[in-house]
Amino acid sequence: MKALLKQNIAKHISLLENEIEDFCNLFKQKLIPKKNFLLREGEICKFEGFVTKGLFRVYHIDKNGFEQILYFAIENWWITDIDSFTAETPSQLFIEALEDSEVLIISKKDKEFAYANLPQIEKLFRVMTQKTHVALQRRMIDNLSKTAESRYIEFTEKYPQLLQRLSNIQIAAYLGITNVFLSNIRKKIAVKK
Amino acid sequence: MKALLKQNIAKHISLLENEIEDFCNLFKQKLIPKKNFLLREGEICKFEGFVTKGLFRVYHIDKNGFEQILYFAIENWWITDIDSFTAETPSQLFIEALEDSEVLIISKKDKEFAYANLPQIEKLFRVMTQKTHVALQRRMIDNLSKTAESRYIEFTEKYPQLLQRLSNIQIAAYLGITNVFLSNIRKKIAVKK
DNA sequence: TCAAAACATTAAACTAGTTTAATAAATAAA
DNA sequence: TTTATTTATTAAACTAGTTTAATGTTTTGA
Numbered sequence: 001m002k003a004l005l006k007q008n009i010a011k012h013i014s015l016l017e018n019e020i021e022d023f024c025n026l027f028k029q030k031l032i033p034k035k036n037f038l039l040r041e042g043e044i045c046k047f048e049g050f051v052t053k054g055l056f057r058v059y060h061i062d063k064n065g066f067e068q069i070l071y072f073a074i075e076n077w078w079i080t081d082i083d084s085f086t087a088e089t090p091s092q093l094f095i096e097a098l099e100d101s102e103v104l105i106i107s108k109k110d111k112e113f114a115y116a117n118l119p120q121i122e123k124l125f126r127v128m129t130q131k132t133h134v135a136l137q138r139r140m141i142d143n144l145s146k147t148a149e150s151r152y153i154e155f156t157e158k159y160p161q162l163l164q165r166l167s168n169i170q171i172a173a174y175l176g177i178t179n180v181f182l183s184n185i186r187k188k189i190a191v192k193k
Numbered sequence: 194m195k196a197l198l199k200q201n202i203a204k205h206i207s208l209l210e211n212e213i214e215d216f217c218n219l220f221k222q223k224l225i226p227k228k229n230f231l232l233r234e235g236e237i238c239k240f241e242g243f244v245t246k247g248l249f250r251v252y253h254i255d256k257n258g259f260e261q262i263l264y265f266a267i268e269n270w271w272i273t274d275i276d277s278f279t280a281e282t283p284s285q286l287f288i289e290a291l292e293d294s295e296v297l298i299i300s301k302k303d304k305e306f307a308y309a310n311l312p313q314i315e316k317l318f319r320v321m322t323q324k325t326h327v328a329l330q331r332r333m334i335d336n337l338s339k340t341a342e343s344r345y346i347e348f349t350e351k352y353p354q355l356l357q358r359l360s361n362i363q364i365a366a367y368l369g370i371t372n373v374f375l376s377n378i379r380k381k382i383a384v385k386k
Numbered sequence: 387t388c389a390a391a392a393c394a395t396t397a398a399a400c401t402a403g404t405t406t407a408a409t410a411a412a413t414a415a416a
Numbered sequence: 417t418t419t420a421t422t423t424a425t426t427a428a429a430c431t432a433g434t435t436t437a438a439t440g441t442t443t444t445g446a
Contacts, residue, residue, distance in 0.1 A: 062338040070330060083327040092334075119312055126319035133326040134276045136333060137263060141285075143336055144369040145255040148433070167393065176337040181433050183395055341403070360423065374403050376425055 001029065005050050005104055008076055013124045023114055023121060027104040032056075032097040038079070039095040045084035047105045051077050054101025055165055059094055059173065069174040072098075072162055078128065079103065099165065148177045149185050194222065198243050198297055201269055206317045216307055216314060220297040225249075225290040231272070232288040238277035240298045244270050247294025248358055252366065253286055262367040265291075265355055271321065272296065292358065341370045342378050 073079040084091035114121040172179040266272040277284035307314040365372040
């Protein structure tokens with residue numbers, strides 16, 4: 001059950017077998033059926049999660065009721081609201097399962113225990129946060145400089161496996177456009193071919 | 194000269210006086226006159242910097258020649274291209290001084306030395322990267338959900354000290370709009386008052 | 387298995403933001 | 417001090433993306 005997690009950690013840092021074992025034992029499995037929430041706006045995010053099955057969306061609802069998707073998470077991805085988690089303030093985000101999902105959860109307390117007792121864990125999360133940050137920085141530049149059409153094309157190229165599991169409504173909310181306009185883009189692309 | 198740096202570090206973590214001293218000694222001062230570059234596209238970013246005087250812009254030039262500003266950095270801010278720095282790949286960014294500036298630089302090698310020998314430094318950069326990431330996440334949501342006008346108003350409220358030191362061209366490149374449209378926005382706001 | 391809900395597409399009117407170009411004002415350079 | 421360069425503003429035509437609404441299709445759930 002935790003093989004995927006161990007493998008994922010090993011990709012980032014090298015730990016002794018017993019250290020990785022100790023760390024993984026701090027995680028508990030949680031099943032989240034489709035359309036259920038791992039986190040809702042207003043709650044304080046007290047966990048960090050690692051998805052072992054299914055698909056989540058992390059999104060925000062603005063004051064006009066529109067949804068902006070910050071990211072998706074499928075198997076092998078980490079998931080949390082890092083803002084609420086670190087500052088212990090009410091979250092502005094929802095984390096919702098778009099499929100029946102399974103996630104390994106570590107509590108804030110246990111994570112702090114790991115920081116204090118397994119020095120390499122500090123490195124693990126530094127490295128992971130760096131990578132996440134780099135990815136978001138690239139997305140920010142793309143959003144500032146590219147048209148919705150090329151953002152869509154790049155999305156389909158970068159995440160083909162996600163594409164099949166998402167509705168166009170979700171993809172549009174990630175790209176920052178309406179699903180109506182996404183439909184236009186898709187038509188335009190289809191005609192080209 | 195390094196008082197500002199020490200103070201900034203102390204805000205994030207608690208270190209013994211000799212540890213903070215050892216760490217700060219790894220930094221070297223660099224003077225960058227206005228319009229000069231700390232980093233250019235194509236170079237590998239081999240440093241992390243802490244601004245003690247002046248003002249920098251970190252920006253990207255897209256294939257149409259337009260500039261997108263990822264962030265500004267004034268006194269007391271950190272500055273690097275974390276993507277190029279961690280992956281040791283050619284940077285896609287420019288870091289340019291907009292005023293005569295002074296920056297304290299730590300090399301990649303010395304930073305790794307610090308990670309290996311001062312365990313708290315790992316925490317320092319984990320915490321700093323988290324905070325930077327949270328800020329970028331909020332900016333991403335704002336860019337997806339808000340109009341240019343409200344993004345401009347919020348920028349003026351959040352960074353009043355920056356506002357006076359930047360041209361509208363720079364602010365527009367940060368907001369992701371043209372300076373012509375920013376001019377329209379400013380007029381509209383002025384009329385309202 | 388049937389009704390209800392969610393989804394994708396299309397059209398048409400609209401608006402936020404761009405483009406190009408011209409002009410005046412401010413800053414920098416010689 | 418004069419000239420050149422950068423900056424801010426305005427106008428007018430344009431385009432990328434939105435809004436609303438209607439229609440058919442697919443998925444869901446009772």
